[in-house]
Amino acid sequence: MRLTAFTWTQNFRSLHAGENAPLRELIATARAKLGKASDDDPDGGAPRMALLTFGVRVGGAALAYLSQILLARWMGAHDYGIYSLAWTWIIVLGIIASAGFSSSANRFIPEYDKAGDMAGLRGFLRMSQWTALGIGALITAIGIAVIWIAQPWIEPYYVAPLMLIMVALPFFSLGNTLDGVARSYDWSGLAMLPTYIWRPLLILLFAGMLLLAGFSPTALHVATAAVAATWLVALYQLYAIRKRLKPRLGQVPHRSHFKLWMAVSFPMLMVEGILQLITSADVIMVSFWHDPHDVGIYFAASKTLALVHFVYFAVRSASAHRYAAYVHGNDTAKLAAYVRQTSHWTFWPSLAVALGLLLVAPLLLRLFGSDFASGYPVLAVLIIGVLARASVGPVDALLTMSGHQKSCAWIYAGTFVVNVVCNLILIPRLGLVGAALATALSIVFEAICLSTVARRRLGVSTFVFALMLQKKGAAA
DSSP: OOOOHHHHHHHHHHHHHSTTOHHHHHHHHHHHHHTTOOTTOHHHHHHHHHHHHHHHHHHHHHHHHHHHHHHHHHHHHHHHHHHHHHHHHHHHHHHHHTTTHHHHHHHHHHHHHHHTOHHHHHHHHHHHHHHHHHHHHHHHHHHHHHHHHTGGGSOHHHHHHHHHHGGGHHHHHHHHHHHHHHHHTTOHHHHHHIIIIIHHHHHHHHHHHHHHTTOOOOHHHHHHHHHHHHHHHHHHHHHHHHHHHHHHHTTOOOOOOHHHHHHHHHHHHHHHHHHHHHHHHHHHHHHHHSOHHHHHHHHHHHHHHHHHHHHHHHHHHHHHHHHHHHHHTTOHHHHHHHHHHHHHHHHHHHHHHHHHHHHHHHHHHHHHOGGGGGGHHHHHHHHHHHHHHHTTOSHHHHHHHTTOHHHHHHHHHHHHHHHHHHHHHHHHHHTHHHHHHHHHHHHHHHHHHHHHHHHHHHOOOOOHHHHHHHHHHHHO
C-alpha cells in the first residue's frame, strides 16, 4: 500500500490522540504516578523508570557525544581512532564477562522478591557480582597475554593502549551487572547515571586535566583516564546498591542455585554478547583494512547515530522486567497491550530523531574536525538498520524475558554471521560505506527474524505498521 503525505499525517495524528501516543501517554502516566510511586510499587515504578530512563539516555547521549567531540579534537583523528577501537573491545568483552547476569537479574530478582526468598536473592546477588569480577579478571589476563604474544602482527600504535585499557574490564563487567540489579528495583539513578553520565564525564574530566596540565592527550592517556573512571564509578555503584539492599536482605544466609542461574543467564549472554558484536563488528573489522584515521571517522559517524539509537535502548531498559512480570503473571492481555505500547514508543520517536539527524549531521560531524565530515554517507546508511530495529520495538527483551532466550540467541548468532560475511564482502569493495551497509542489512535480517518468532511463539505482533493495520481492522 502506498503511503501518501496525507496518510503519514493521519497516522501521526491518530498516534497522538489514541491509546498508543508514545511520549504523550508515557509522560502523562508518569506525571500521574510519579508522586506516589516508590521503589516497592511495581505499577508506579514502571512509568517513572521509563520516563527517567528516557531522560537520562537523552542527557547521557548528549554528554557522550560532547565528550567524543572534545576527545576527537584534543587527540586528532589518528589517536581518536586508536582509542575508539580499544574502548570498543572493552564494551564487547565486558558483556561477555558479565556472563548474562546483567540481563537475568531482571528475571530472578523480581521472582525472589515476590516469593520472599531472601536467601536465594542474596545468593544470586553475590554470585553475579563475583562472577563478573572473576571472569573479567581472567579475560584481562588472557587479553594482555594475547596482545603481547601477537605484537609482531599488530600495528605498534595499538599495542600499549589495548593492553592498558584491558585493566578496566573487571570493573566494567561488574558495572554492567550492577546496572541490571538497579533496573530490577526501578532504581533509575543507580541504573542509568553511573554508565551514561558519571563514567563519560569522569573520562572527559581526566583527559581535560591532562590538557590543562600541558600534555597533549594521546590514546594511551585517555585509556588511562577510562580505566580510572571505570573503577571509581563501579566501586561507588557497588557501595550504593549494597547500602540500599541491606535493610531488605537482613542477615539471612545466601543460597545458591548456580545451575539454574547459568542455564538462564547463558542464553541471555549469547543474546547480549552477539547483539554487542553485531553493533561493534563493523568498527573492529574496519580496522583490519583501514588505518586509525578512518576508524575514527567511522566511529564518530556511529556515535552520532547513537542520538537515534538511545530511544530503543531507553524503552528496552525500562520494559524488560515489565515483560517478565506480565509473562510470569500469565496476563496475556496486559502483555499484548504493553508490547503494542513499547513498539510505538520505540519507533515514532526514533523516526523523528532520525529525520532531524539527517538534516544536521553534516554540521555535527564537522564538530569532530574537518576530516570527519566524510562520515555522512556512513551515517545515512546506518540509519536504515536503526529504524529497522526500532520498527519492531524491544522484541529481543520480550523473547528473553518470556523464556525464549535460546531462540533469540540463535537469531543473533545468525545475524552476526550475516554481518561478518557482509563486512568481508563489502568493506574491501566499498570501504566505510560497505561496513555501514553490512551492518544495516544484518539488522534488517535480525528485526524480521525476531518479529516472526515473537508472533509465532507468543501470538503477539511487534511490527509497528502491522499493529496499526490491526487497530484499523478492529475499528472497522
